[in-house]
Amino acid sequence: MTSPHTHRTLRVGIVCPYSFDAPGGVQFHIRDLAEALINQGHEVSVLAPADDDTPVPPYLTPAGASIPIRYNGSVARLTFGPRVAAKVRRWLNDGQFDILHLHEPMTPSLSMLALWLARGPIVGTFHTALIRSRALQFVYPMVRPSLEKFSARIAVSEDARRTLIDHLGGDAIVIPNGVYVNTFTHATPTPQWQGTPDAPTIAFLGRLDEPRKGLPVLSQAIPHILTHYPNARFLIAGKGDEGKRHAEQQLSNHLTNVEFLGAITDDEKASLLTSVDLYIAPQTGGESFGIVLVEAMSAGTTVIASDLGAFERVLDNGQAGYMFRTNDPNDLARAVIEALNNPTERTQRTQRATEFVQQFDWKEVTTKILTVYEMVLSASTALGKVTEDPSALTHPREAS
Structure with a gap:
């Protein structure tokens, strides 16, 4: 067109x-x-x-x-x-x-x-x-x-x-x-949000009080991920006191691995997405597109998303990221571990995302x-x- x-x-x-x-x-x-x-x-x-x-x-x-x-x-x-x-x-x-x-x-x-x-x-x-x-x-x-x-x-x-x-x-x-792709491509990383192969950083961004944004699914997956990567850190950004309290109850034995960032600015979001190793999109439904997936892809970060139709299309049917069964914390943990265990494959999918995202x-x-x-x-x-x-x-x- x-x-x-x-x-x-x-x-x-x-x-x-x-x-x-x-x-x-x-x-x-x-x-x-x-x-x-x-x-x-x-x-x-x-x-x-x-x-x-x-x-x-x-x-x-x-x-x-x-x-x-x-x-x-x-x-x-x-x-x-x-x-x-x-x-x-x-x-x-x-x-x-x-x-x-x-x-x-x-x-x-x-x-x-x-x-x-x-x-x-x-x-x-x-x-x-x-x-x-x-x-x-x-x-x-x-x-x-x-x-x-x-x-x-x-x-x-x-x-x-x-x-x-x-x-x-x-x-x-x-x-x-x-999406202003260059805003995320050229964002400045924040050192305390960056990870290492043994201590990767994994981000979630969304309204914590809305169950359909999927924080409860991620919370259930975190203990299993930590059995494979005990030093992994989970950075959770977004508003919602009630959702935060519920997540803290779910993660009571693992809170040392979790940091709640609260509401963040647009600049902080771009910095977060370009700093972390993985971005998790565990939404359970009601998503027509997936703008934050595109932002993470623009930032060069590997995306792991539930297999909603909208997310599959944004991730080029999984070729530009990793998919897991919607509302399945065990499959989410599986996808995270697979991505962290195979850096070469992860790099290939991230490079595909960098090309695919230009249309947005x-x-x-x-x-x-x-x-x-x-x-x-x-x-x-x-x-x-x-x-x-x-x-x-x-x-x-x-x-x-």
Whole structure:
């Protein structure tokens, strides 16, 4: 897919349904997309839930406080209601956007409100990947009349595309999440996070309170790994006091080998991933892509991941990392020991990952998204000409 040669500056409005008070994968995707578009000279405004005192980038318009709601197997911070709808309408009117890009528009938050209120070219990006979703079944009647307003749909993975088809009908083009590959490739290692062949360092990064992120699976695997590598160190990064307490109970006899780092900054994450020997992704479900896998691959770190469909595709069907049976701590331990026992094989898979990950660089991803924008705008312009001259519907040659 190649981008059309265009030099025009676009005014792009991007709507994020989830709060920047507690950012996650979708928020980071939107932030990076906005900055990639701005770096190419486009004008971008992002609308997202955020408290007035939350630090946000200058291109982001806060839409006010959000409330935590359990949604699609996680806790999402959303905002809704008439007052919020008024803010969305004002933002749309002020922006006069060439194209509106809504993320997760099936989530009852800002994107859904914008879909109801907006006119003109609209692109939707769908991130969610679930086999069955009661939440999507619940909101479908609310948005069904508005689905035809989409000029184009994007899914961040084949799994997200399948969820969209199964729950909403229609189809979408797959454009993966993006990563600034060089940020991780050139990150500076932190000495205390680096390991040795006899004392490797193994990292986990994720919300500790969400069981589907897989920390309990890793915790159960750690004792078995330590029987083979008694000096191994496990670096666990992420928020979640309850999850941390549960892990400490599980690992009560092995806590000298485990360090909880708490929340870390983006720079610290890049340094962590380039420092450690292995990155573990033990998620148990609900993953549409696996952005942190791509970040670890970019950093040159060996990835060991559960065999979720999304992870298999990111790891080139296991050729760019190691896979283990989802929710199986014994098989996770087996994969870790196999990787540590065979440094030559591990190096080969890591080199494959370094090549494979280039397709996820924001330079490539932004080009594909801009191509969708241009296709949508071209179709909109053509439709506008037809509408102005109804004879074009029956006499296209005369209209041209």
